[in-house]
Amino acid sequence: MKKKKIIQLLGFLVLRACLYTVLAIIFLFLYDIGKKGGGAVSWEFLTQPPRRGMTEGGIFPAIMGTFLVTMVTAVLAIPLGMFAAIYLNEYAKQNRLTRVIRLSIRNLSGVPSIVYGLFGVILFVNIFRFGTSILSAGMTLGLLTLPWTITASEEALKTVPNSYREGALALGATKWQAIRTNVLPYAIPGMLTGTVLGLARAAGETAPIMFTGAAFYLPSLPRSLGDQFMALPYHLYIMATQHHAIEQVRPLAYGTALVLIVLVLSINMGAIVTRYRMRRKRRW
Amino acid sequence: MVPKRMREVRLSRLKEEGIKAFFFTNGVLAVVVLVGIFGLLLSTAIPAFKEIPVREFLASKTWDPTSPEKAQYGILSMIVSTLMVTAGALLIAMPVGLGVASYLSDVAHWRVREVVKPIIEILAGIPSVVVGFLGIVLFGPVIAKIFHTGHGLNAANGSFLLAIMALPTIISLSEDSLNAVPLSYAEASLALGASRWQTLIRVKIPAALSGIIASFMLGMGRAIGETMTVLMATGNARSFPHGFLDSIRTMTANIAIELGEVPYHTTHYYGLFAIGLVLFILTFIVNLVADVILSKYQQREQ
Numbered sequence: 001m002k003k004k005k006i007i008q009l010l011g012f013l014v015l016r017a018c019l020y021t022v023l024a025i026i027f028l029f030l031y032d033i034g035k036k037g038g039g040a041v042s043w044e045f046l047t048q049p050p051r052r053g054m055t056e057g058g059i060f061p062a063i064m065g066t067f068l069v070t071m072v073t074a075v076l077a078i079p080l081g082m083f084a085a086i087y088l089n090e091y092a093k094q095n096r097l098t099r100v101i102r103l104s105i106r107n108l109s110g111v112p113s114i115v116y117g118l119f120g121v122i123l124f125v126n127i128f129r130f131g132t133s134i135l136s137a138g139m140t141l142g143l144l145t146l147p148w149t150i151t152a153s154e155e156a157l158k159t160v161p162n163s164y165r166e167g168a169l170a171l172g173a174t175k176w177q178a179i180r181t182n183v184l185p186y187a188i189p190g191m192l193t194g195t196v197l198g199l200a201r202a203a204g205e206t207a208p209i210m211f212t213g214a215a216f217y218l219p220s221l222p223r224s225l226g227d228q229f230m231a232l233p234y235h236l237y238i239m240a241t242q243h244h245a246i247e248q249v250r251p252l253a254y255g256t257a258l259v260l261i262v263l264v265l266s267i268n269m270g271a272i273v274t275r276y277r278m279r280r281k282r283r284w
Numbered sequence: 285m286v287p288k289r290m291r292e293v294r295l296s297r298l299k300e301e302g303i304k305a306f307f308f309t310n311g312v313l314a315v316v317v318l319v320g321i322f323g324l325l326l327s328t329a330i331p332a333f334k335e336i337p338v339r340e341f342l343a344s345k346t347w348d349p350t351s352p353e354k355a356q357y358g359i360l361s362m363i364v365s366t367l368m369v370t371a372g373a374l375l376i377a378m379p380v381g382l383g384v385a386s387y388l389s390d391v392a393h394w395r396v397r398e399v400v401k402p403i404i405e406i407l408a409g410i411p412s413v414v415v416g417f418l419g420i421v422l423f424g425p426v427i428a429k430i431f432h433t434g435h436g437l438n439a440a441n442g443s444f445l446l447a448i449m450a451l452p453t454i455i456s457l458s459e460d461s462l463n464a465v466p467l468s469y470a471e472a473s474l475a476l477g478a479s480r481w482q483t484l485i486r487v488k489i490p491a492a493l494s495g496i497i498a499s500f501m502l503g504m505g506r507a508i509g510e511t512m513t514v515l516m517a518t519g520n521a522r523s524f525p526h527g528f529l530d531s532i533r534t535m536t537a538n539i540a541i542e543l544g545e546v547p548y549h550t551t552h553y554y555g556l557f558a559i560g561l562v563l564f565i566l567t568f569i570v571n572l573v574a575d576v577i578l579s580k581y582q583q584r585e586q
Binding site: 004005007008011012014015016017018019021022023025026028029030032033080083084086087088090091092097100101103104105106107108110111112113114115116117118119121122123143146147150174175176200201204205206207210211233234236237240241250253254257260261264265268272 | 296299300303304306307308310311312313314315317318320321324325328379380383384386387388391392400402403404405406407409410411412413414415416417418420421422448451455479480481482484485502505506508509510511512515516536539540543544556557560563564567568570571572575
């Protein structure tokens with residue numbers, strides 16, 4: 001009897017150790033970047049371009065570039081994701097085609113990001129002749145986020161009770177009228193938060209933009225969607241591995257990492273908190 | 285009067301059909317993109333095999349496309365490197381991930397769970413380039429000191445980082461499947477006098493095994509396809525790896541390193557897309573297997 005208790009105690013202790021190890025690593029990550037990056041981040045760092053061969057100055061063009069490319073991603077991924085989700089949740093029947101679509105969506109989310117990069121090089125840079133540009137990179141990231149936006153939008157549509165649809169249909173509304181007036185108004189906030197989570201992940205991606213438009217260094221900001229751009233994740237990669245004076249620019253790299261992480265995590269948190277609030281407020 | 289009303293009805297039906305067709309087109313887009321990725325990769329990779337025999341491509345260890353004497357296009361070293369870091373990552377992430385999932389589902393107070401789960405979500409949100417950076421500045425020096433290697437950029441470092449990146453997937457999916465085990469299973473086991481630990485190990489984990497294995501597979505798929513982390517933290521040596529303290533170059537890292545410099549429409553260029561194709565097929569199979577396991581499991585649940 002006693003032996004059983006001791007084994008259980010030890011077993012749970014091991015499990016607890018696993019959890020503490022993981023939490024310790026997360027805190028170590030955030031602490032290291034917060035502490036060393038915090039020293040580098042200043043108003044100047046956020047608003048100035050890099051100077052003297054990127055050994056001084058700030059990361060303003062990289063912030064701008066990431067912002068612009070994420071906008072293109074949003075313009076592509078939000079409507080496409082929503083429309084696809086509307087089809088799957090409202091129109092699709094339980095048949096083989098629907099199963100194939102769902103399987104494709106799940107598989108798309110497992111395709112390596114560098115493969116999306118290769119795809120972007122062939123399709124957007126070469127076939128569509130967008131060149132290496134904000135447009136090519138944004139569209140590549142748009143396709144990358146598509147499976148996430150579809151899944152998130154569908155989750156939001158699923159939370160609208162069927163009685164809403166049935167009520168409209170019973171009053172003689174057509175299917176689209178029912179969706180437009182009785183489903184979408186309640187689902188769109190949830191769809192948007194889910195999509196924003198996808199966009200935050202896209203903003204942190206490096207591999208898909210490396211060859212579709214991100215540039216090492218640019219003396220001026222991009223003027224159109226056809227220009228190359230600097231981006232935070234790619235800038236961090238450059239500062240961490242490709243720079244000629246790596247040790248000297250380490251603080252700048254830490255600063256870039258901090259800005260990137262704060263950006264991605266605050267968008268994440270914002271979306272999660274909004275979703276949580278919405279769920280609490282709503283009583284069907 | 286009647287014909288006008290009929291015309292209206294017909295028009296409205298036509299509009300409905302049009303709207304449905306519009307959404308259908310968007311719905312099928314996922315299939316089109318997936319097939320498109322495969323098709324474009326395949327068609328860009330095929331020219332490579334006009335000059336490189338498939339056998340040499342997959343079985344030769346030497347990748348030296350810019351050699352002045354004789355260019356060589358063997359990706360075996362990269363395949364082994366990829367599989368090695370992936371295996372190393374899983375070796376760490378599987379027990380730790382399952383441990384955390386078990387703790388959260390069976391031991392922890394629900395308040396602890398409410399706090400811990402968002403924190404682990406944070407880990408999933410950290411961009412891979414940041415994880416790679418931490419591999420260089422944080423873990424590299426530690427590994428170098430412990431194992432007395434010049435720098436800590438090697439397969440061990442990569443495995444460790446990939447394990448951390450695979451953990452959120454493994455933890456959340458495993459926990460879901462542990463929670464999905466019917467309560468009656470655990471109750472029956474406890475009623476027979478088993479301890480909570482025995483119930484967890486002998487009843488709940490076996491019952492949730494398919495979900496847990498699927499979570500391992502999905503973690504594996506992520507590790508195989510991860511680019512920035514391994515590119516930054518594993519040293520990128522082109523030689524065949526012999527141990528976890530060797531610098532290695534994975535398939536993903538090789539594409540990332542060379543695609544920027546290669547002239548378009550050369551055998552080297554096509555060869556990089558052929559590597560991408562191998563990568564695509566590999567992750568596709570892994571994800572498909574995970575999917576089949578998961579859907580079987582869900583069917584059984586119902």
